[in-house]
Amino acid sequence: MFDRRLLTHFDWFFLGLVCLVAAIGMMNLYSASAPWSQGGTPIYVKQMYWFALGIVIALIVCMFDYRHLEYMGFFFYGFNVLLLVGVLLVGKTSMGATRWLDLGFFNLQPSEVMKIVIIITLACHFSRKGHAFGHNLRELVPPFSLLTIPVLLIMKQPDLGTSMMVVFIGLTVALFAGIQRLTFIGLTVLGFLGAYGGWFLLHDYQRERVYTFLNPERDPLGSGYHIIQSKIAVGSGGFWGKGFMKGTQSQLSFLPERHTDFAFSVFAEEWGFVGGFGLLALYLLIIIWGLYIARRAADKFGMFLALGVVAMLFWHMVVNLGMVIGLLPVVGVPLPLFSYGGTSMVTTMIGVGLLLNVSMRRFKF
Amino acid sequence: MGLNAGWSETPGLKTRFVVVSVAAAVVFLLLLMRLWYLQVINADVYLRLSEKNRLRYIPVEAPRGSIYDRDGLLLVDNRPAFGVSVLRQDVEDSDLLLETLAGYLDEDAVTLHERYQKGKRLPAYRPLPLAEDIGRDRMEVIQENASDLPGLLTGVRPVRSYPYQESGAHLFGYLGEITEQQLQSQDFSGYRSGEFVGKSGVEKRLENTLRGHEGQQRLEVDVRGKLLRSLQTRDPFPGNRVYLTIKRDLQLAAEVAFEDHAGAAVMLDVHSGEVLALVSRPSFNPEAFAQGISSEEWISLLKDSRHPLQNKALTGQYPPGSTFKIVSALAALKSGLITASTSVECTGKLEVGDREFRCWKRTGHGKTNLKKALKESCDVWFYQVAQDLGIDRLSETASDLGLGSPLGIDLEGEKSGLIPTRDWKRRRFGAPWYDGETVIASIGQGYVLTTPLQLAVMTATVANGGTVYRPQVVKKIVDLVGNVLVEHSPEIIKSTPFSPRDLSAVHTGLVAAVNEPGGTAWSRKLDGLKVAGKTGTAQVVRLKDDDDKEEDEDKIPYRFRDHALFVAYAPADAPEVAVAVVVEHGRHGSSVAAPIAMKMMANYFGVDVGALPDHVPYAGD
Numbered sequence: 001m002f003d004r005r006l007l008t009h010f011d012w013f014f015l016g017l018v019c020l021v022a023a024i025g026m027m028n029l030y031s032a033s034a035p036w037s038q039g040g041t042p043i044y045v046k047q048m049y050w051f052a053l054g055i056v057i058a059l060i061v062c063m064f065d066y067r068h069l070e071y072m073g074f075f076f077y078g079f080n081v082l083l084l085v086g087v088l089l090v091g092k093t094s095m096g097a098t099r100w101l102d103l104g105f106f107n108l109q110p111s112e113v114m115k116i117v118i119i120i121t122l123a124c125h126f127s128r129k130g131h132a133f134g135h136n137l138r139e140l141v142p143p144f145s146l147l148t149i150p151v152l153l154i155m156k157q158p159d160l161g162t163s164m165m166v167v168f169i170g171l172t173v174a175l176f177a178g179i180q181r182l183t184f185i186g187l188t189v190l191g192f193l194g195a196y197g198g199w200f201l202l203h204d205y206q207r208e209r210v211y212t213f214l215n216p217e218r219d220p221l222g223s224g225y226h227i228i229q230s231k232i233a234v235g236s237g238g239f240w241g242k243g244f245m246k247g248t249q250s251q252l253s254f255l256p257e258r259h260t261d262f263a264f265s266v267f268a269e270e271w272g273f274v275g276g277f278g279l280l281a282l283y284l285l286i287i288i289w290g291l292y293i294a295r296r297a298a299d300k301f302g303m304f305l306a307l308g309v310v311a312m313l314f315w316h317m318v319v320n321l322g323m324v325i326g327l328l329p330v331v332g333v334p335l336p337l338f339s340y341g342g343t344s345m346v347t348t349m350i351g352v353g354l355l356l357n358v359s360m361r362r363f364k365f
Numbered sequence: 366m367g368l369n370a371g372w373s374e375t376p377g378l379k380t381r382f383v384v385v386s387v388a389a390a391v392v393f394l395l396l397l398m399r400l401w402y403l404q405v406i407n408a409d410v411y412l413r414l415s416e417k418n419r420l421r422y423i424p425v426e427a428p429r430g431s432i433y434d435r436d437g438l439l440l441v442d443n444r445p446a447f448g449v450s451v452l453r454q455d456v457e458d459s460d461l462l463l464e465t466l467a468g469y470l471d472e473d474a475v476t477l478h479e480r481y482q483k484g485k486r487l488p489a490y491r492p493l494p495l496a497e498d499i500g501r502d503r504m505e506v507i508q509e510n511a512s513d514l515p516g517l518l519t520g521v522r523p524v525r526s527y528p529y530q531e532s533g534a535h536l537f538g539y540l541g542e543i544t545e546q547q548l549q550s551q552d553f554s555g556y557r558s559g560e561f562v563g564k565s566g567v568e569k570r571l572e573n574t575l576r577g578h579e580g581q582q583r584l585e586v587d588v589r590g591k592l593l594r595s596l597q598t599r600d601p602f603p604g605n606r607v608y609l610t611i612k613r614d615l616q617l618a619a620e621v622a623f624e625d626h627a628g629a630a631v632m633l634d635v636h637s638g639e640v641l642a643l644v645s646r647p648s649f650n651p652e653a654f655a656q657g658i659s660s661e662e663w664i665s666l667l668k669d670s671r672h673p674l675q676n677k678a679l680t681g682q683y684p685p686g687s688t689f690k691i692v693s694a695l696a697a698l699k700s701g702l703i704t705a706s707t708s709v710e711c712t713g714k715l716e717v718g719d720r721e722f723r724c725w726k727r728t729g730h731g732k733t734n735l736k737k738a739l740k741e742s743c744d745v746w747f748y749q750v751a752q753d754l755g756i757d758r759l760s761e762t763a764s765d766l767g768l769g770s771p772l773g774i775d776l777e778g779e780k781s782g783l784i785p786t787r788d789w790k791r792r793r794f795g796a797p798w799y800d801g802e803t804v805i806a807s808i809g810q811g812y813v814l815t816t817p818l819q820l821a822v823m824t825a826t827v828a829n830g831g832t833v834y835r836p837q838v839v840k841k842i843v844d845l846v847g848n849v850l851v852e853h854s855p856e857i858i859k860s861t862p863f864s865p866r867d868l869s870a871v872h873t874g875l876v877a878a879v880n881e882p883g884g885t886a887w888s889r890k891l892d893g894l895k896v897a898g899k900t901g902t903a904q905v906v907r908l909k910d911d912d913d914k915e916e917d918e919d920k921i922p923y924r925f926r927d928h929a930l931f932v933a934y935a936p937a938d939a940p941e942v943a944v945a946v947v948v949e950h951g952r953h954g955s956s957v958a959a960p961i962a963m964k965m966m967a968n969y970f971g972v973d974v975g976a977l978p979d980h981v982p983y984a985g986d
Contacts, residue, residue, distance in 0.1 A: 035587075176381060176385065231411065232411050232414045234403050234404060235403040235412070235414075236414065236415035236416075238404055238408040239408065248416075254418045254419065268404065272404060273400055273405055276400045280396060280400070287389045288389065291385060291389070295379075314389060325396065325403060327395075
């Protein structure tokens, strides 16, 4: 039976916030795609379709009680890991990466789904194995193992961006769940050593991206081109911006990937610091509100679930924004609700759905 | 209370949320600070970079100033030439671009490739010309069809045009691409590689005046370098207009009169030194240089034995022959050695030392005074006088008349000629001067060399009563809106020390030479205009046997034939203009040089040149 209280407790504010950012994002895509005169459905319209689908998905996700997920988490996890293995065996290769499973009617990217699944899985784990004074090393072995398996599989595809996101989400949740001080220090040291070792596991092009990030000018027309042009777009926007649809960097196509990873650069060029500040504020509000939802969750599982989703949104935002303004290396991480792309939109909206779910059931017993 | 009652009271949980919220806020603050750094602190830098991305500044060449004659008739102009160039920085696929372009231009792709490769020494942001003067039709086709070729530019630039083709080529000069050396020199600061500058003549002398100020076109391009639109154009500022002292019709008439001969002619205003016509033949077509001459054409011009590129009026140094007798006569008069009536017996020859010097008239002129000596060009009379006069007094008078040193005309490359002195010979050859050398110098042979311009100045000086004016070809310079920037006024180099009586004595002889029967130019006299003149023939080589000269003339190879000269002024009684004509290997002043001079006079004064006989009996020069 449908509980009417669910409607009264529905988090309209959060949904409104999400819709606002998505609307700004679509408006931005309208400008970013203006230079293309090719036929077919314009990408901002496609993005509207994706967002509409995302809303539907979010609402569907809201419908059932998130607590059911607590019993299904490990099943999802196992299934998703199998899909990732399947990708490596029979996946579809495009542009040098094998990331997709061809399901006939559409291409599934299991690594994207894994972001949500790892949130559910870790929420399951930490809600059950809560520890008042933080986890010690031994207690951290299971969650780390849960994290490591998909991460390695995704890195193998290779998809550095997504594997990094999964790691960030996992670490954030684990950190929040609590780690004993000594263990934390030890793990941090181990992490650095691991990163050092991992450097040698990276593909040449991935290392190249790091080099280029450190010094974009070393290859201004190659791998450094994106970041240089993005900084030019953002910087040339100035305080007030060049005006809607007047960003020369985007309108004249100097900015590559301007509808996907570099959508924010288009926005920053046209709306300047004022616009950038506003958008950042909205994103921060989403994060803070998400944390607020987590804080008020009816149970630990709900809290970790919400926290995981917030971590996912947060890291996507930070890594993407950091990337386009030259603070972080260029890794293909989309800006939630803003970058063009169905997968990103659907994943984000599933997360939004989970947050709404947790939020509206905060009073349920 | 729920089933999980108390979980949210886990110690530290609240703190963790606060810490996480603050941490998130701090990260966002960092992002915001970075935005501030990019968009506020460094906004200008990035704005410049973004402008650099999308803007292309294409220089718009300024038309050089036009050149007019003294009456404002156009001599040298500009015409639009349609061309195709590329901005290398925007070219994506040079092979494709050049192949496509070759198709439109109907040209060999290899040639375009060569030009493209050669152009790589220019900066990539400078338009590199690939094809020039392709015609409007062709350019329209390219504009319509090649818009998808990034980096391609079509444009129109002014190119020098010469309505009268070869006419006045030496006077105006020609243009050529600026050299590396010039680019590095102070005089050419602000010039850019590939620009055309004056290489000779007025174009060179007045380079800074004629060159305008380049304009600029601001174009917007997309990331492929595809031209989207022209944002702004700063129009070029044409160079200043230059008015020359010459008269167009006179110049043309003189050139026509030269027919196929080689040589030079200069006509001056005797009261100002202004050059009314300046001819050098053979000529060249400066149009060929206007857009860069091919190396084959250039080599063929350089190798031409008749030296079409040389401005012979200024740089041709010829023995003046009998025209120099004017100098000898004045020298003798000035020194007081003779008077107008001093007579000498011409027997057709004179022995000086152990050598015999002949008069052109082997039977001799008999009793001869100054007037007759000039009228009939008696050599012996001058030999006789020169013996007493000596080379130094002769040289001094020559110098007084402007011979032997550059006159400072406002054109490049003027030569000095040569007036020998004892000193000069000692320095040059380490040998003493011999009397025989004075004798032949007195009739303009031996070491004596003059330029046609000097002969014209000398003649003008005699005509105007003894003032040597600096010859000049630039009358005034006017800017675009009509302000006169420079107006040249006559400049006196010096006043000669000849008395009116001496000058009058020479004048009488020169009038007689043209206007009295028996005068060397009698057959060339004009009806309706009294001209005073002096013919001359300058030996190029001394033939072994002078006796056979007349009989064998036609058999002498062209390059060994004598030069023909004629100097004159008119109207004889109130001189306005003076002219000097030198026809290389023309043999006789009276039959070849004088007609040219007379045609120029006729044109200037608007008199009928009449039916000049093609061949007249040789009456001596």
